Amino acid sequence: MGREISSGGQKSSSSSSAGMSYTVEQLVAVNPYNPDILPDLENFVNEQVSSQTYNLDANLCLLRLYQFEPERMSTQIVARILVKALMAMPAPDFSLCLFLIPERVQMEEQFKTLIVLSHYLETARFRQFWDEAAKSRHLLEVVPGFEQAIQAYAIHVLSLTYQKVPRxxxxxxxxxxxxxLDKFVEHHTANSGWVVEKGHVKSPLITLPSNEFNRPELKKNTADGVPFEHVARIFPILG
Known part of the structure; x- marks a missing residue:
């Protein structure tokens, strides 16, 4: 369950709700366009940052409320939402959030930087990403776990491309x-099924676990199968 929030004495249809409390998820589900919940959603973003949790639905709800209440928009909160969305890649959360942010806000320097970082990640240009990220530490380091999340995404991308990746x-x-890097590789060798081939002196190869993307022969050929509903249609004929 999410964090509980006081209802602030508002009346419900059944009874007075003074003293009652709701989770953020309940507020978003029941009354997502109520501007009174905007401060609670902003606090919830900060809570996600400090607790290293994530709730896309609540963040999208807040961005929609900002569209109706532009004078109440906190660019600091919006930036944190976008950083958390970057950390969720390969999910398309960043684009979903960006769609709800006015273009005039996107033109601010911090948001232009985040958009560039997103582009580098989407196109797997990791060297450029890390170079740009190093210039924006003040923007990224306020969100714990950012570096680890991007490293996990990078490994995900490599695993889709390589059977054996050069060190x-x-x-x-x-x-x-x-x-x-040695410790990082040792950890994944012990826990993620990586295998280091030490015969290559200049740049040892690391064998990654097989999947249907780096080894297409593992992908099931659904074209050769017969869907059950097609088989079911002939049952009456056979009977």
């Missing part, structure tokens, strides 16, 4: 080198 490519994608 140098991995290092560039996750922005880790030296002993830190």
């Amino acid at each position: 140098s490519v991995l290092a560039e994608a996750i922005n880790i080198e030296g002993l830190s």
